[in-house]
Every structure is written in C-alpha cells, then in structure tokens.
Amino acid sequence: MRMAFSVLDMTPEDADAFARAIVDAKAKIHLCPICQNLTDREVCAVCDDLTRDKRVICVVSDAKTVMAMEKVKEYRGTYHVLHGVLSPLNGITPDKLKIKELLARVNEGDVKEIIVATNANVEGETTAMYLARLLKPLDIKVTRLAYGISVGTDIEFADEVTLYRALQGRRDV
Amino acid sequence: MRMAFSVLDMTPEDADAFARAIVDAKAKIHLCPICQNLTDREVCAVCDDLTRDKRVICVVSDAKTVMAMEKVKEYRGTYHVLHGVLSPLNGITPDKLKIKELLARVNEGDVKEIIVATNANVEGETTAMYLARLLKPLDIKVTRLAYGISVGTDIEFADEVTLYRALQGRRDV
Secondary structure (H helix, E strand, O other): OHHHHHHHHOOHHHHHHHHHHHHHHHHHOEEOOOOOOEEOOOOOHHHHOOOOEEEEEEEEOOHHHHHHHHHOOOOOEEEEEOOOOOEHHHOEOHHHOOHHHHHHHHHHOOOOEEEEOOOOOHHHHHHHHHHHHHHHHHOOEEEEOOEOEOOOOOHHHOOHHHHHHHHHOOEEO | OHHHHHHHHOOHHHHHHHHHHHHHHHHHOEEOOOOOOEEOOOOOOOOOOOOOEEEEEEEEOOHHHHHHHHHOOOOOEEEEEOOOOOEHHHOEOHHHOOHHHHHHHHHHOOOOEEEEOOOOOHHHHHHHHHHHHHHHHHOOEEEEOOEOEOOOOOHHHOOHHHHHHHHHOOEEO
16 A cells, blocks of 8 residues: 555656566666676676675575674674575475585585584474584585674663573683 | 553552552662672672682673673672662762772782673773773783674664674684
C-alpha cells in the first residue's frame, strides 16, 4: 500500500523512470560468477578489487549480509553468497545452495580461511557445521563470527543463551 | 503515578503490608561481607553455597547483573559486586568502588580466574582494563565476556561495531 501511494504521488516522468528501473533491475542484475553476490557488472566490485584479500572468504546466506559486513570497513577479504542456509525440514539441502561454487573456489585458489557468517540460529549453525566438516579435510581454517553481548547492550537485558555464549567465549583481557 | 494508583487499589491490609515491606527492605537488606551483593542473610546465598566454585569470581557492576548471570544456570562460580563502574569524569574513581574488597578476597583465597562482566561501553571497558592491570601481577587470569552477535539476531541488523567485534573474536568451528 505504501508503494502504491508513493507511485500515485510521483510525476508521470518519475513513475515512468521507476517502472523502467524495475524492468532494468530484473534484466541487468545477475550473480557474480565468483562469489554469487548480486551485481550489474561482469564480476562484482569486491571480487574485482585487487586490494581485497582473496585468501579469506566470508560465507554469508544472502546479499543483505554482504552489505552489513561491508559497513565494517575493516574487513578486507572476499565473500561467498550461499543464497540460503541449510534447512532439511524445509527442503533446503546442500545442493540447493551455492556450495559447489564455494568448493570450486577453494579447490582452485589458495584459500586460507573461511569465515562463516550465518545467523546465530539453528539453520545458521547447521550450515556452519556442515561447511566446517566439508572444508576441514582440505586443510582450510574454518571460523565463525563470535557470539556474545552486542556493543552498547546492558548485560542486565541480555537473554540467557547469549549470556551463556558470552561466558563460554570469554577472552583474556 | 502507577505505584500511587496501585496503592489506591489495595485493601487497607495490603497497603499496610506493603508499607511494612518497604521499611523492612531498607532495614534488613545489607551487603554480603564477601561478595558485596545485596542480601538479607548474614552471608549471601551464593557465597554460602558449598557447591559453587570459589576460585572463579565474576565481577559485575551491580546486583541486577548478578540476577541476569544467575539465569545462566551453567555458571557455578561466585560474584563480586563493584557497585558501579569506573568513570573518572563523573567522579567515580577506584576508591568509590568495592575494589579493595575484591583485592582482599584475591589475597586471602586461591582465586584462579576473574571474569569481568561489565557492560560493553567505555566505562565497562575501562573498569575491565583497570582490573586486569591490577590483578595480572598477582598471577590471576582475567577474562572478559565475549562481544559478538546476540543469539537469534539477524547479522543484517547488527550494528557495525558489534559486527567488527564478532569478526575480531571469530573462533574455529
């Protein structure tokens, strides 16, 4: 409804441009052949960037997570978008995800570390475990984002599971 | 206002009991001589519990954090309540906190690890650093709760600083 009303508020030219943008988006946006992220270029901007460390791959479930990770300016590795997470109950088995493509990248380049950045829930966890079991025999370091207290959060209001994870993952000061 | 109206809704007996409870609370609740937590017993329930590991002390800023930590059933150590965090700008210097009392505990018992569970903000961090510098020469392991993604949170919606910490603190799967 909000979209409909904002269209009605547009000038005819803007509505026209908007309609064309929608058609273009579907026509021009495709998957990067390397990392499977969405792009309108032949190879996406991250894979094409010579300053990015190609030996580190951050595995994410979708393109939105890539955007979130890119806000963390400190990350200088590349990505691999799985387009989903494992969820056998919903019929999402490994062959439905871009795991083959990840294995191909690992087999051809000298990948040093795979950082699994899937969500902190059952499916995300299962996906991380699956990848770890798949990649460890290839002598690749598989890591997972840390669980714990969000910066700025009051411990008082943290849920038990998070607090438990934060306790388990405590580190030397 | 909500308190006032709920008092008006009470029966005279309940209002009486409520008033007495308030007076009692101030009269009976005092600090546990060991961990400085609030208690109505001579020594608080945690310090008095023989099954708790006295060699591990979780340092918190206030009694509310003890309650949050106690919900994590897996924690079997003891606590130490500082009653605040370091904040020199607001006049909260080390002597205003229960740090002397913590040092006394460390000096007399065989404490193995101090887990600093202060909030993930500047004051909490400063307090953790201060304690680490104070306790490390005494050959005590000082750790800090892990920072990272809360369990159940979408990475997409995590703030940059948290994501950065989660990336820095990544662990092997």
